[in-house]
Amino acid sequence: MKQLQTEYFTFTEIGGVGEMIYRAVRFPEYVPEYNHASKEDEIKPLFSFLGRPISGTDYSITGQELLASLCNLYKKINAPDSDERVTDLVWDWCRNHIHPYDIDVLCDEIENGDFVNAEFHEWLQRRATFEVRGFVSDVCKLGTAFEYYDALQKIRCSRDVSAGRGLYYEGRICDSLPFLEKYRQFADDTEYLRRVNADYDNRLFDLLEMFPDFKMRVKQDRKTHKAEMCAEIHSVFNIAWYAFARMVADVAPPADTDLDYMFSQGSILICMACGEYFVRHSSRQRYCDNPACKAERNNRKARAYYKRKNAGEK
């Protein structure tokens, strides 16, 4: 898919085609800490004069990939039987991705900051420290909405009734969305599909209502010096919601559902081996890019081949 580099998100980027590349901040390391004053777990970034944070345009992870990775984190955090510490899961995500909050402000500060100055160091560390609880709340809002969207897509496009029936569960942190519970009474698959499809506009409305307001303001592009209408980017959640909005707006199925059209838009699928979300790059991809899952795919292919071959010889 075409990748667009963007310093700011203008109306064109949010409504347009292609995948977005955006600004990001990375700290060399983080440490989880308990704040005795607020009685909250926090994640604090660590850096030094030599090991400085990096800021600027980030080519390593697109908006859709960020969305998929946050939804995977949601699934891990909220799994009913999970016993992994939530703080450790959030900590791990930050170490392996990008800094989650205050992206625009931190980018500007890091670009112009005086890292020899102890006061600046202290200020930056305090500014970039964030509470785990707020992050978990943000990831749950995003994750439950995406889970619902994913179930709706499966019902609508693949007539996958089990995705709808399995949507609701009581998670460790929050419950998934109950919008499809009322259709459970229709035990017959054809009847279930008919009822959901008849209400489809209302179910889509439920989803769109969950999107946060997108705040735009006039900013000056530092390269072109032109004033532009730009979206405010405070956090990775803003970026993920924008990417999600683009998917919903782009992929909303036309009257006669055209699968080729959908797959050309870079959809997010669930890997058949590990069950995590991933961004599909070709229309036939069913497994994520994890080497173990690729190996699993090749094994299954080989097994299927021998099965066919043996069946043919008998």
Ligand SMILES: [Zn+2]
């Ligand atoms: Zn996988």
